[in-house]
Amino acid sequence: MDTFGFLAQGLATAMQPMILLYALIGVTLGTAVGVLPGIGPALTVALLLPVTYGLDPAGSLIMFAGIYYGGMYGGSTTSILLNTPGESASIVTALEGNKMARAGRGGPALATAAIGSFVAGLLATLALAFLAPFVVKLALVLGPRDYFALMMLAFITVSAAFGDSTMKGLTSLFVGLALGVVGIDGLTGQARLSFGVPQLLDGVEVTTLAVAMFAVGEALFVAAQGSAMHDKIHAIKGSVRMTREDWSRSWRPWLRGTAIGFPIGAMPAGGADIASFLSYGSEKRFARKPEEFGHGAIEGVAGPEAANNAAAAGTLVPLLTLGLPTTATAAIMLAGFQQFGLQPGPLLFVTAPTLVWGLIASLLVANVMLLVLNLPLIRLWVRLLTIPRHWLYAGILLFATLGTIGVNPSPVELSMLMIFGIMGYLMRLHAYPIAPVVVGLILGPMAEQQLRRALAISQGDWTTLVASPVSAVLLTLAFLGLVVPPLLRWRGKGDVLSKVAAAED
Amino acid sequence: MTGQATRPQRRPDGAALVIAVMLAAVGGTFIVQGRASPDNGGYSGVGSGDAPIFVGVVLVLLAIAHVVKGLRSGPVGLPVQHxxxxxxxxxxxxxxxxxxxxxxxxxxxxxxxxxxxxxxxxxxxxxxxxxxxxxxxxxxxxxxxxxxxxxxxxxxxxxxxxx
Amino acid sequence: MKHTLLSVALAAVCAMPAFAADYTIIAPAAPGGGWDGTARAMQTVLQQEGISGNVQVQNVPGAGGTVGLAQFASSASGDANQLIVGGYVMVGAILTNASPVSLADVTPIARLTGEAVGIAVSANSPVQTIEELVEMLKADPGSVSWAGGSAGGVDHITVGLLAKAAGVDPTLINYVAFSGGGEALAAILGNQVTVGISGVGEFLPQVEAGTMRMLAVSTAERWVGTDAPTLMESGYDVDVQNWRMVAAAPGLTEEQKAAVTADIDAMVNSASWAETLETQNWANTYLSGADFDTQLAADIEATTVVLKDIGLVQ
Incomplete structure (x- = not known):
C-alpha cells in the first residue's frame, strides 16, 4: 500500500466517533493550556499520562497530539493580547503581535496566527506523511558541528533582529547566556555558578524565566505606571478581520514559516523555539516594510506562528519513525507510547500501521477542529482585554505562579520567579529588550554543548567545525549575518549620531 | 540648558553607570568562578570553565561600553514610577x-x-x-x-x- | 496597606498544619520521567490492591534527585508514611554534586526494577565485536568517542569500569555526554561517534530494525531481547545495572521498617504490579532486606572508586 492508501485507511480510523471525541478534548485542552501562561503542552501531557492508563491507546495518543497542536495555536493568543507567551515557541509572536494589539490590530494578528497555524499544520502534516523517510535520512547526516553552526546562525539572526540599540540588545543576550551557564554542566557534571544552592544545580527553568519576565515583569511595569497606562490597554478596537493588505502580506510568511519550521522540527535538537526565531529573522529580512518590525508588522506574527505549528508536526517525524523525541512534549509523548507497550521506531509502521496512520490522519482532522475553534472564537479572546485590569492581572499572576508551583513548589523556584520578575520590570523601564534574555537561556547551553561535543569527537581540532558541507554553509551564512548589517548601519552612522546629539541638546 | 553655553556641562547618566557596575560585578564573578573550574575539557580542549569566562569577559566589555555611553550622554528622563x-x-x-x-x-x-x-x-x-x-x-x-x-x-x- | 495586614491576619487564623495521607511518595524528578513513572505506578498498584487507602505522589525535581533526597531526609524523619523513589543515577549524583545528604541518611527498602546498559554501534560501523572495540580503546583511547547520557551517570560509569577492566586509564576515555538518549542515538546512527552506550531499551528498537548492532550488555546475565554477550562473558569484570528503588524515611524503628517492607513486598507480588511491569516494559529485579543493603553498599563503593578514577570526584 502506498502513502495515499495508508492515509485513507487512517482517515477511516480518525472519523470514528470516539476518536473524534478524543481529538476534540485534546485540541480544546491544548488551546486552553496554550493560552494560559506558564502551563505548556509538555506539562499537560505529563499530567494526563497517569489518567489515561485505562483508556484506549490510539485515542489517548491522538488526544496528546491534539494538545500539542492546540498548544501551538493557543500560545499565540496571550502573546498577542497580553504580551505573555503561553509557551516558549510563542515568545517571538509577542514581539510584533503585542505591538499590533496595542495599535488596535489585535484581531488581524489573531486571525493571521490562526489561519497561518492552520495552513502550516495542514501542509506540515501532509509533509509528515509523505516525506518522513527522506527527512529522516537528511537529519541523520547532521552531527554536533552542524547543530552548532545552526545555533550560531540562530543567534545572529535573533540578536541582529532585536532592539534599536546594539549595546542593549547584546547586554540582554549575554544576561541570558550568563543565566544559561548556571547549573550542572551537562558534559562534565561540574556545578557552575550555583553557589552551593542545590536547586540552582539544574539551572534556570526556561518557563520560569519566561513567565517571570513576561508575566510578572509586565504586571509590575503596568502597575508602576499608575493610571497613565490605563487607556493604552483598553484602546484595542477596530476590525478583527484581515484586510486585503493583511492577506497579501501574510500568505508568503505562512508558506515560508512552514518551509522553515517543518525541517527544523524534524531535526533532532531543533524544536519550535528555534523555528519561530529563525522565521522571525527571515521575515524581517524579506519584509517589504522592514521599518515596521518592532512596531507591529503582521509578517512577524504570520511567519513564526506558521513555523511553530509546522515544527510541531515536524517533531513527529523523528518521534514516529525513529523513536527520537526532540522536544519536551515529544519526549513525554514517547513515554505515552511506552505506557501502552508501543515503541516508536521504524518497526512501528510495520507492526501498528492502523495506529500510526490513524494518528497522522487525526492530526489533519484536529487541525480543522482548531481552525473552527480559534477563528469564530477570536472575538471572545479579544474580549479578554475588556475584563477589568485588576481582575485580569490578578488572574495572570495566579496562573503564572500555578505553572511554577505545579512543577516544582520550592521556595527557591518561586523566589527566582519574583527576582526575574523585578528584573523584567527594570529592563522594561530602561528599554532593554526582554526576548534576547530568554533566547540566550534556551540556545546558549545547547550551542556550548554541541561545540564541545564536536571538538571532543575531533579531539580538539577546531577545523572540524567547517569540515562538513552543512556546517560550512551555515557558518558562512552566520558570519555574513554578523558582518553585513553593521557595515550597512556604519555607513549611515554619522547621520544618526548627529541627530541623537541634536535631540539631546 | 539650551543656548547657555557653547559646551554645555552634562551630568553623566546615573542609571547607565549603575548598570555598568552590576554588569562588571556579574562578569567578574563569572571569570573568577570559571577560572576556578578544575576541568580542562579533556579531548575537546574546551572545559566547563571556559563558557563562564567567555560570558564574563563579554559582560565586562559591555560594562565598559555602558560607562562610556553613560559619561557621554546626559541623564535619561524616566516616567514617574509608582x-x-x-x-x-x-x-x-x-x-x-x-x-x-x-x-x-x-x-x-x-x-x-x-x-x-x-x-x-x-x-x-x-x-x-x-x-x-x-x-x-x-x-x-x-x-x-x-x-x-x-x-x-x-x-x-x-x-x-x-x- | 491596611488590607494586606487584614489578609495576613486572615491567613494566620486559617493556618493549620496540613495532615498526611496514608503514603506520600516523593518522586525526586519532574513529572514524566522514569522515577515519576515508578512513583505513579506504585501509587496505582498500592491503591488498587488495597495495600494503602490513599497514596499521594509529590514531585521534588532537581540535581539527579539529590534535592528531593535532601528534603526527604530532613522533613520526613521518623514518618513511616513517607517513601521516596530513587535509583542508581542518584548514587552518582550524590558523589558528583558533593550532596550533603546520601543514601545512608534514608532507609532503603527494596530494589524494584532494573535495566542493563547496552553498548552498540551503527549497523554500517566497521566495529563488529566488543573485543575489537576494546582493542581500539587500548591502542588510542581518544579515538574511541562514546555517546551516552549525562556525565557521571550510569553510562559514563560503565565506560569507566570497562576501561579499567581492560587495563586502560579511565581518565583517557573520550566520553561525549548527550542530554537525552534520542540525541545520542542520532549521533550513533549518523556515525558521528564511534560507539553508543545507553539503556538497552533505547537501542533495542534500532537493533530489531537492523540499523544498529549491539556489542555487549553490562549485566551479569544476558538481557531479554538481544543475543549480545555480557561484558563478563567477554572477559571484562563489569556488572552494572541501572536500577530503581524505593526508600523510607530515616529514623524508623525496626517494626516500622518491617511494616513498610511488607507493604512493598505485597505490592511487588501482586498481579497488577506484574501487569504494570509488562505494559511499561520494566524488568523485575526485586531485591529487599539484607541482600539489597549488601548490593547497594557494593554499588556505592564501586561507583565512588570509578568516579574518582574518571576524575569527576576529587
Whole structure:
C-alpha cells in the first residue's frame, strides 16, 4: 500500500466517533493550556499520562497530539493580547503581535496566527506523511558541528533582529547566556555558578524565566505606571478581520514559516523555539516594510506562528519513525507510547500501521477542529482585554505562579520567579529588550554543548567545525549575518549620531 | 540648558553607570568562578570553565561600553514610577511563597490575587480576598483533582475535596 | 496597606498544619520521567490492591534527585508514611554534586526494577565485536568517542569500569555526554561517534530494525531481547545495572521498617504490579532486606572508586 492508501485507511480510523471525541478534548485542552501562561503542552501531557492508563491507546495518543497542536495555536493568543507567551515557541509572536494589539490590530494578528497555524499544520502534516523517510535520512547526516553552526546562525539572526540599540540588545543576550551557564554542566557534571544552592544545580527553568519576565515583569511595569497606562490597554478596537493588505502580506510568511519550521522540527535538537526565531529573522529580512518590525508588522506574527505549528508536526517525524523525541512534549509523548507497550521506531509502521496512520490522519482532522475553534472564537479572546485590569492581572499572576508551583513548589523556584520578575520590570523601564534574555537561556547551553561535543569527537581540532558541507554553509551564512548589517548601519552612522546629539541638546 | 553655553556641562547618566557596575560585578564573578573550574575539557580542549569566562569577559566589555555611553550622554528622563503598587505585588508574591506550605495553595494564591488586584486599584479586600480564594479553589479543583497536578494542600483543600 | 495586614491576619487564623495521607511518595524528578513513572505506578498498584487507602505522589525535581533526597531526609524523619523513589543515577549524583545528604541518611527498602546498559554501534560501523572495540580503546583511547547520557551517570560509569577492566586509564576515555538518549542515538546512527552506550531499551528498537548492532550488555546475565554477550562473558569484570528503588524515611524503628517492607513486598507480588511491569516494559529485579543493603553498599563503593578514577570526584 502506498502513502495515499495508508492515509485513507487512517482517515477511516480518525472519523470514528470516539476518536473524534478524543481529538476534540485534546485540541480544546491544548488551546486552553496554550493560552494560559506558564502551563505548556509538555506539562499537560505529563499530567494526563497517569489518567489515561485505562483508556484506549490510539485515542489517548491522538488526544496528546491534539494538545500539542492546540498548544501551538493557543500560545499565540496571550502573546498577542497580553504580551505573555503561553509557551516558549510563542515568545517571538509577542514581539510584533503585542505591538499590533496595542495599535488596535489585535484581531488581524489573531486571525493571521490562526489561519497561518492552520495552513502550516495542514501542509506540515501532509509533509509528515509523505516525506518522513527522506527527512529522516537528511537529519541523520547532521552531527554536533552542524547543530552548532545552526545555533550560531540562530543567534545572529535573533540578536541582529532585536532592539534599536546594539549595546542593549547584546547586554540582554549575554544576561541570558550568563543565566544559561548556571547549573550542572551537562558534559562534565561540574556545578557552575550555583553557589552551593542545590536547586540552582539544574539551572534556570526556561518557563520560569519566561513567565517571570513576561508575566510578572509586565504586571509590575503596568502597575508602576499608575493610571497613565490605563487607556493604552483598553484602546484595542477596530476590525478583527484581515484586510486585503493583511492577506497579501501574510500568505508568503505562512508558506515560508512552514518551509522553515517543518525541517527544523524534524531535526533532532531543533524544536519550535528555534523555528519561530529563525522565521522571525527571515521575515524581517524579506519584509517589504522592514521599518515596521518592532512596531507591529503582521509578517512577524504570520511567519513564526506558521513555523511553530509546522515544527510541531515536524517533531513527529523523528518521534514516529525513529523513536527520537526532540522536544519536551515529544519526549513525554514517547513515554505515552511506552505506557501502552508501543515503541516508536521504524518497526512501528510495520507492526501498528492502523495506529500510526490513524494518528497522522487525526492530526489533519484536529487541525480543522482548531481552525473552527480559534477563528469564530477570536472575538471572545479579544474580549479578554475588556475584563477589568485588576481582575485580569490578578488572574495572570495566579496562573503564572500555578505553572511554577505545579512543577516544582520550592521556595527557591518561586523566589527566582519574583527576582526575574523585578528584573523584567527594570529592563522594561530602561528599554532593554526582554526576548534576547530568554533566547540566550534556551540556545546558549545547547550551542556550548554541541561545540564541545564536536571538538571532543575531533579531539580538539577546531577545523572540524567547517569540515562538513552543512556546517560550512551555515557558518558562512552566520558570519555574513554578523558582518553585513553593521557595515550597512556604519555607513549611515554619522547621520544618526548627529541627530541623537541634536535631540539631546 | 539650551543656548547657555557653547559646551554645555552634562551630568553623566546615573542609571547607565549603575548598570555598568552590576554588569562588571556579574562578569567578574563569572571569570573568577570559571577560572576556578578544575576541568580542562579533556579531548575537546574546551572545559566547563571556559563558557563562564567567555560570558564574563563579554559582560565586562559591555560594562565598559555602558560607562562610556553613560559619561557621554546626559541623564535619561524616566516616567514617574509608582512604587506602591510594585511593592504590593512583590509583597503578594512573598506572602504566597511563605504561606504556600502553611495554608495550602488556595489561601496563599487567593491572597496574592487580592494583593495584585489592590495594586491595580481594587482596594476592597472584603471582595478581592474571597474572589481570589474561590478562584484559587476552582483552579485547585481542576488542576490538582482533575489533572492531578500536585499543588500544596492545606486544611481548606482537604475540607473541600477530602484527603 | 491596611488590607494586606487584614489578609495576613486572615491567613494566620486559617493556618493549620496540613495532615498526611496514608503514603506520600516523593518522586525526586519532574513529572514524566522514569522515577515519576515508578512513583505513579506504585501509587496505582498500592491503591488498587488495597495495600494503602490513599497514596499521594509529590514531585521534588532537581540535581539527579539529590534535592528531593535532601528534603526527604530532613522533613520526613521518623514518618513511616513517607517513601521516596530513587535509583542508581542518584548514587552518582550524590558523589558528583558533593550532596550533603546520601543514601545512608534514608532507609532503603527494596530494589524494584532494573535495566542493563547496552553498548552498540551503527549497523554500517566497521566495529563488529566488543573485543575489537576494546582493542581500539587500548591502542588510542581518544579515538574511541562514546555517546551516552549525562556525565557521571550510569553510562559514563560503565565506560569507566570497562576501561579499567581492560587495563586502560579511565581518565583517557573520550566520553561525549548527550542530554537525552534520542540525541545520542542520532549521533550513533549518523556515525558521528564511534560507539553508543545507553539503556538497552533505547537501542533495542534500532537493533530489531537492523540499523544498529549491539556489542555487549553490562549485566551479569544476558538481557531479554538481544543475543549480545555480557561484558563478563567477554572477559571484562563489569556488572552494572541501572536500577530503581524505593526508600523510607530515616529514623524508623525496626517494626516500622518491617511494616513498610511488607507493604512493598505485597505490592511487588501482586498481579497488577506484574501487569504494570509488562505494559511499561520494566524488568523485575526485586531485591529487599539484607541482600539489597549488601548490593547497594557494593554499588556505592564501586561507583565512588570509578568516579574518582574518571576524575569527576576529587
Amino acid at each position: 512604587l506602591g503598587p510594585v511593592g504590593l505585588i512583590v509583597g503578594g508574591l512573598l506572602l504566597q511563597l511563605v504561606l504556600l506550605r502553611i495554608t495550602g495553595f488556595s489561601i496563599a494564591s487567593g491572597l496574592l490575587f487580592a494583593c495584585t488586584a489592590s495594586a491595580f486599584g481594587h482596594r476592597n479586600p472584603a471582595i478581592s480576598v474571597p474572589v481570589g480564594i474561590v478562584l484559587a479553589i476552582a483552579v485547585y479543583g481542576v488542576f490538582d483533582q482533575l489533572l492531578r497536578l500536585n499543588l500544596p494542600a492545606g486544611w481548606l483543600e482537604l475540607t473541600i475535596f477530602g484527603s
